[in-house]
Amino acid sequence: MTRANTTSSSPRRTRARRGEGEKLREQILEAGERLLIETGDEEAVTIRAVAEAVGVTPPSVYLHFADKDELLFAICERHFAQLDRVTEEAAAGSDDLLESLARRGRAYIRFGIEHPEQYRILFMRPPSHTPESFQVDRLRDAAAFGHLVEHVSKCVQTGLIDGDPLLVSLGLWAVVHGLTSLLISKPEFPWPDLDVMIDHVCRTTIRGLADSP
């Protein structure tokens, strides 16, 4: 009864010591992210595949994640922080508040299409497969979103943009999300040069917001 290794299983993981149960959680997240990135396919990240990669049985995953959706979002969560870093860096590239805003938008789009699977999980899933917190709290309180609102607020205060900062920020988010998600869903579509299109969208959008004399 010593395990038959029926279908090419990976080496059995040595059981964690008392009090170190959380280690499995980390290993699951790592394995899941590796699977997601290597295969570039969300569907490859099955409970069974992750468990197998870690060297544990499927039900063990449920010791740390309520269901598959929570696992997937947990895997992608660090991308929130990364998205903020990337957009903040980009925004810092110019002193002109509006140009800076455009850079922020371009960086957002680039980041999205560079990590399509994570982006799809975080922002394109049906509500029924999105944990409550990622429907509202984690989104609204995300650093990236907060920084965008701050940026827009500055623009409004300095008279560069007219309108409610929150409304304007949500509009900007919708715009960059639109191009990002469309490029992710329809990569085979005969898009014009990406640089040109991304720049066009960001530029004209901000131009529309600018409080021209």
Next chain:
Amino acid sequence: MTRANTTSSSPRRTRARRGEGEKLREQILEAGERLLIETGDEEAVTIRAVAEAVGVTPPSVYLHFADKDELLFAICERHFAQLDRVTEEAAAGSDDLLESLARRGRAYIRFGIEHPEQYRILFMRPPSHTPESFQVDRLRDAAAFGHLVEHVSKCVQTGLIDGDPLLVSLGLWAVVHGLTSLLISKPEFPWPDLDVMIDHVCRTTIRGLADSP
């Protein structure tokens, strides 16, 4: 051996006559759409459920659809035509080319959030679950898209908008798609008043495109 009706099956459908095989296709599409609309959940539209609803066995579905994805897109296909009708109607509501363009955008967004499941299937699926034709041809050749490009072209010709009509059209599409898909994916998010936000996005976007003096 006269069928045990093991698990509450619906009445068996009478076999189609010779040459009328296509009738099953229609019935499958109808049943599929009904399922999609009544449940409001794409996942309810399984091959098995559709077959059961029609009164036929699952493999029969494959007589008319290569796989589940083709079935889903076929179910949503008529929405393409409807989307065109709705946006054309909206655009006809004003003589002002730019105001008309804004109306087109608002109508697109409204139509999308009123038929979220169909919209998600048509525009938000991963490429791996999108039939080739819906990645490129059906999109590019869709009446709605053609009409948008024509509309934008007129704006460019009359000097209202500056730029390449195709590029501008794709940008507009990206914008309205962005708000639509975000509203569909994150309905619980504390959005501002929808009318206000939709109007804001459409208005400012077109303002940014307008060739202001």
Next chain:
DNA sequence: ACGCTAGGTTAACCCCGCTAGTATACTTAT
């Protein structure tokens, strides 16, 4: 030495997409 419990495992359920092989009823040719 012994029990308790954190940290797992076994076995199974139910649903799914899909396929190979088979049956049945119409239509048409003889």
Next chain:
DNA sequence: ATAAGTATACTAGCGGGGTTAACCTAGCGT
């Protein structure tokens, strides 16, 4: 009328997925 052929559908089953209930066991605290 009858036989052949084919469009139309079915039977049975594979492999895989998420999830759960019930059980085990290593090792720490007493």
